[in-house]
Amino acid sequence: MFIPTSINLPxxxxxxxxxxxxxxVINPEQVEYFKQLIKSLNLMYAEIANVIxxxxxxxxxxxxxxxxKTIAPSKNAVYDKVQLLSALFPAALGAAxxxxxxxxxxxxxxxxxxxxxxxxxxxxxxxxGDQVITGVNFKPSQLIFLMSMESxxxxxxxxxxxxxxxxxxxxxxxxxxxxxxYSILAYHSIDNYYKGLISALGSDGxxxxxTKIGTPTGTIDVHYLALR
Numbered sequence: 753m754f755i756p757t758s759i760n761l762p763x764x765x766x767x768x769x770x771x772x773x774x775x776x777v778i779n780p781e782q783v784e785y786f787k788q789l790i791k792s793l794n795l796m797y798a799e800i801a802n803v804i805x806x807x808x809x810x811x812x813x814x815x816x817x818x819x820x821k822t823i824a825p826s827k828n829a830v831y832d833k834v835q836l837l838s839a840l841f842p843a844a845l846g847a848a849x850x851x852x853x854x855x856x857x858x859x860x861x862x863x864x865x866x867x868x869x870x871x872x873x874x875x876x877x878x879x880x881g882d883q884v885i886t887g888v889n890f891k892p893s894q895l896i897f898l899m900s901m902e903s904x905x906x907x908x909x910x911x912x913x914x915x916x917x918x919x920x921x922x923x924x925x926x927x928x929x930x931x932x933x934y935s936i937l938a939y940h941s942i943d944n945y946y947k948g949l950i951s952a953l954g955s956d957g958x959x960x961x962x963t964k965i966g967t968p969t970g971t972i973d974v975h976y977l978a979l980r
Contacts, residue, residue, distance in 0.1 A: 869977045
């Protein structure tokens with residue numbers, strides 16, 4: 753399709769004299785007016801031609817689109833991008849009482865409760881070592897521990913995110929103790945205790961690394977609240 757980029761008239765504005773054809777007198781202001789009008793029309797037609805003659809590309813949306821101002825995306829390219837955004841940000845509001853998280857692969861959001869609680873035990877007579885806890889159903893980011901031993905005053909409250917470990921524990925039955933190096937402490941005496949902290953966070957739980965000092969005895973119960 754032919755798109756004109758200028759207006760061709762039988763005379764040029766700069767050639768029009770004050771004494772027009774057939775004796776008509778043209779006002780100088782009218783001449784200037786027509787000059788500006790024709791210039792404006794020429795610019796308008798040039799812009800229209802540029803817009804209509806734009807190239808259309810089916811290239812998928814990406815960094816190659818940046819600063820490209822003379823190529824338009826095809827309907828297919830736009831559709832593909834809209835579908836991708838719809839998958840990343842679904843319109844569905846999810847189920848009641850759930851929160852939105854990014855999935856484990858980091859590719860799309862998902863709805864989940866984001867919290868889980870559980871219980872595990874540890875015989876503190878065994879040597880130092882690791883204990884893997886699973887069944888959390890997600891990779892936790894923070895954990896709260898409540899540790900106790902039945903029929904004793906051994907107790908501690910701890911917080912752990914795999915990098916920072918904090919605890920408060922009952923020491924010598926009547927004295928409270930706290931530290932920033934472990935999140936679980938089973939204290940028998942100054943030379944006999946068992947302590948632990950998170951050494952790894954996994955897709956379904958966490959790993960506790962235990963350290964045994966002296967000869968503590970018994971089995972501790974550790975209740976936990978895992979937060980996504």
